[in-house]
Amino acid sequence: xxxxxxxxxxxxxTVEEIREWISKGCDGFEEIKRATRIGMGAxxxxxxxxxxxxxxxxxxxxxxAEIDLSTFRPPTKPLKFGAVAGVxxxx
Amino acid sequence: xxKAEILVxxxxxxxxKAALSAAEQGAEVTxxxxxxxxxxxxxxxxxxxxxxKEQYAAERGFKIAEKLSREVEAHPGIxxxxxxxxxxxxxxxxxxxxxxxxxxxxKPQSLIMATGAQENTLMFPNCDLPGVYGAGAxxxxxxxxxxxxxxxxxxxxxxxxxxxxxxxxxxxGVEVPAIVEALPHIGAxxxxxxxxxxxxxxxxxxxxxxxxxxxxxxxxxxxxxIDQDRQPVAGTEQELDVDVLCIAVGLTPLTxxxxxxxxxxxxxxxxxxxxxxxxxxxxxSVPNIFVCGDVGGIEEASAAMxxxxxxxxxxxxxxxxxxxxxxxxxxxxxxxxxxxxxxPVGEKIRSGLKRLSSFGEVTQ
Ligand SMILES: Cc1cc2nc3c(=O)[nH]c(=O)nc-3n(C[C@H](O)[C@H](O)[C@H](O)COP(=O)(O)OP(=O)(O)OC[C@H]3O[C@@H](n4cnc5c(N)ncnc54)[C@H](O)[C@@H]3O)c2cc1C
Numbered sequence: 001x002x003x004x005x006x007x008x009x010x011x012x013x014t015v016e017e018i019r020e021w022i023s024k025g026c027d028g029f030e031e032i033k034r035a036t037r038i039g040m041g042a043x044x045x046x047x048x049x050x051x052x053x054x055x056x057x058x059x060x061x062x063x064x065a066e067i068d069l070s071t072f073r074p075p076t077k078p079l080k081f082g083a084v085a086g087v088x089x090x091x
Numbered sequence: 092x093x094k095a096e097i098l099v100x101x102x103x104x105x106x107x108k109a110a111l112s113a114a115e116q117g118a119e120v121t122x123x124x125x126x127x128x129x130x131x132x133x134x135x136x137x138x139x140x141x142x143x144k145e146q147y148a149a150e151r152g153f154k155i156a157e158k159l160s161r162e163v164e165a166h167p168g169i170x171x172x173x174x175x176x177x178x179x180x181x182x183x184x185x186x187x188x189x190x191x192x193x194x195x196x197x198k199p200q201s202l203i204m205a206t207g208a209q210e211n212t213l214m215f216p217n218c219d220l221p222g223v224y225g226a227g228a229x230x231x232x233x234x235x236x237x238x239x240x241x242x243x244x245x246x247x248x249x250x251x252x253x254x255x256x257x258x259x260x261x262x263x264g265v266e267v268p269a270i271v272e273a274l275p276h277i278g279a280x281x282x283x284x285x286x287x288x289x290x291x292x293x294x295x296x297x298x299x300x301x302x303x304x305x306x307x308x309x310x311x312x313x314x315x316x317i318d319q320d321r322q323p324v325a326g327t328e329q330e331l332d333v334d335v336l337c338i339a340v341g342l343t344p345l346t347x348x349x350x351x352x353x354x355x356x357x358x359x360x361x362x363x364x365x366x367x368x369x370x371x372x373x374x375x376s377v378p379n380i381f382v383c384g385d386v387g388g389i390e391e392a393s394a395a396m397x398x399x400x401x402x403x404x405x406x407x408x409x410x411x412x413x414x415x416x417x418x419x420x421x422x423x424x425x426x427x428x429x430x431x432x433x434x435p436v437g438e439k440i441r442s443g444l445k446r447l448s449s450f451g452e453v454t455q
Contacts, residue, residue, distance in 0.1 A: 006219045015214060046209045050343060050364065065358035069365070072350040074179020074187055083194045 007055075008048040010041020018052065022059045029056060030070040039070075042078050095121040095170075097406050098186060098199035100177045100348065103131020105384025105395035105402075106205030107159040112403030113203075114168035116413030121197065122169055123188060125176040129163065130156030131207055132385075133392060135230040138255055140392065152392065153234075177206075180351040201379040201406040204349060205399060208342035208363060208385040213247065216302040222309025226256045226339035239263050241335035245312055246270045248339035249294050254279035256339060257287050268331055270294045271314050273321065273340075280436070301328060303336060312336055344386045352377050357450050361443030362388030368453040372405040372421070373398060378455050381406055388447075390440050397428045 007015045013036055026032050029052065038052060039045030045052075049069075057064045099110045102124035110122045128134065136152020147155045163169055178187040186202065188195045210225040212218070224240055226248070232238045244265055246257045249272035257267045270287070275297045277284045288294065297317055304311040316327035343364040350356060354367040355376040367375040367382050374381055381402040384395035401424050408417045432440055 005214055005216045007214060009219055044347070046343075046345075047212050050211060051214055064360070069350075072347045074181070074351060075189075076178055076347045077176055077189070079178065079189060079194070080192070083189055083192055086193050 007051050008036075008038045008041065010043050010047075011037045011039075013038055013048075015051075015055070018055055019059075022055065027056060027059055029053075029068055032056075033070050044076055092185070093121075093195065093197040095119065095197050095199040096410065097121070097201045097203060097403075098123070098197060099203045099205055099403075100186075101131065101205035101207055101384070101386070102126075102129040102160075102163075102171075102173075103205060103207050103384055103395060104133055104155065104159070104392040105207070105386075105399040106131070106203070107156075107163055108396040108399030109203045109205055109381075109383055109403035109406075110163055110169050110399075111159070111166065112400040113407040113412075114166050114403075116404065116407035118168065118407040118410060118412050120169045121172065121199070122163065123172045123175040123177055123190075125174070127174050129160040129171070129173065132227075135227070135234045136392075137234050137259060148393070155392070177348055180348050186348075201381070201409065202352070203381045203383065203399075203402050203406055204367075204386050205382075205384050205395075205402075206345040206348070206386045208344050208389055210338070211341045211343055213300065213338055213340055215300050217305065217309075218303060220303050220305050220309045221307070222305065222334055223303060223336045224338065226252050226337050229335070229337045230256055230259065233259060233263055239265050240337070241333075242266060243268060243333045244335040244337050245300075245314075245331055245333045246337045246339060247300055248272060248278075248341070249274075249284065249296065250278035250339065250341070251280060251283060253337075253339035254283045254287055256337060257292060258283065258290075260337075261287070261290055261292070267292050268333065269314070271298045271300060272296045273299050273317060299323070300336065309334055309336060342385065342389045344388065346386060349375065349380070349382065349386070352380055354380060355453065357447065359388065359443050359446050361439050361446065366447065368447065368450060370453050371425075373402045374405065374453070374455075376453050376455055379406070379409060388440065388443055391431075394428060394431050394440070397424050397431065400424050401428075 005015045026035050053064045053067050056067050096119040097113050099106045099122045110120045114120045133152040133156035139149050174191045176189045185196050185198050210227050229240050232240050246253050249270050299317050301313040301315045312331050315323040349367045356365045358365050369375050383398035383402040
């Protein structure tokens with residue numbers, strides 16, 4: 001796959017960049033997310049998660065089932081500040 | 092903050108049936124759907140459905156959605172909130188929502204997850220060019236909005252979705268010069284595959300897309316034959332002029348909220364990825380959180396409806412509704428599911444569920 005192939009569209013990351021981080025020893029889901037922001041954009045990893053799991057499994061010679069995922073935090077979609085600011089204060 | 096007895100997230104066939112089944116027992120149900128309309132995947136399905144008679148086989152998908160949606164909207168026990176996305180689940184059992192652009196919270200006593208699935212993408216050079224679509228987007232454009240995505244569309248994936256969407260493209264007057272499939276065989280049901288073959292669409296098995304090309308948008312793809320190890324076979328590259336590449340390579344369950352709720356999750360390739368462990372009444376490892384439909388494993392609308400009924404009935408029963416009829420209704424639904432999953436077409440789901448049960452009984 002060529003260097004310019006995009007793995008995470010939201011954060012504009014290429015497969016090559018991710019492989020580079022992995023080869024430097026940053027080979028866990030959480031670590032690589034912290035290093036690159038992969039999966040932290042608008043779609044919250046819904047597009048790239050599968051590909052990252054596959055890359056990590058391949059690099060670590062594990063099956064995808066053995067790859068620990070990172071924490072899933074709310075909100076699951078981008079939210080406008082106005083939406084939050086308008087929250088009812090009674091609770 | 093709002094309270095709800097039963098909160099159903101997602102209004103595809105699973106969520107609609109779950110809401111109806113629980114409400115028919117007397118429970119109070121709130122149904123949230125992120126789209127402006129009810130129906131989930133069914134809304135886009137203009138073809139006649141396979142499945143069993145009880146689950147509306149031979150009706151067109153969107154007709155089934157209309158029928159169920161009408162019942163749901165007419166039911167006094169169901170509060171329907173469209174344009175409402177469930178955003179997260181917190182330790183104290185609170186679910187956060189975006190309701191028509193405003194933030195809100197609700198604390199349900201029982202939660203039925205029917206969020207369905209997300210389409211898988213493929214990685215290849217220029218996979219981010221405009222013109223590269225998921226099959227769901229193409230179906231939404233054509234069948235919901237009446238817009239064709241382009242003039243010449245190459246399809247990736249010869250499963251039911253790829254083949255059915257190819258047929259719908261042909262019906263809309265779009266050229267489909269190739270269906271590319273990585274597996275050595277066609278996954279779609281014979282009736283669908285032979286229809287597109289008769290209309291002259293070649294299906295390239297053991298092939299994949301090597302790269303996409305184009306300046307501002309897609310102009311061309313290169314496809315290539317692959318060997319048993321899925322490696323490209325040198326010298327077999329072929330170029331194809333297309334303005335759209337439609338990707339139909341499977342779905343992954345939409346499970347974020349289940350992870351947040353702390354449900355025990357396991358990776359089951361046959362079910363599409365990580366799914367929640369659950370009892371035979373579809374209750375997860377967290378009491379009163381249920382799963383039904385594609386979120387629990389990629390299957391079909393017919394099974395999603397039956398699972399929705401099981402989850403809805405059981406959630407209601409847990410609060411004492413419909414106790415007397417529960418066992419009979421459950422047994423009937425189980426028989427229905429078994430028959431849907433029998434035979435060769437149920438092979439994949441059976442092996443997925445078997446693998447899931449190899450992780451042991453779900454404990455709460
Ligand atoms: C091309 C195609 C052809 C098919 N043909 C058939 C067929 O012939 N027969 C058959 O039985 N099946 C068929 N299926 C499969 C069937 O459509 C699906 O299996 C079924 O729709 C799954 O139902 P579901 O309710 O689990 O999920 P979905 O129908 O996907 O519904 C999930 C709903 O949840 C909503 N949602 C998700 N997350 C949130 C959130 N956080 N907050 C609020 N709402 C949310 C979504 O917007 C969606 O409306 C076909 C599918 C496709 C794509």
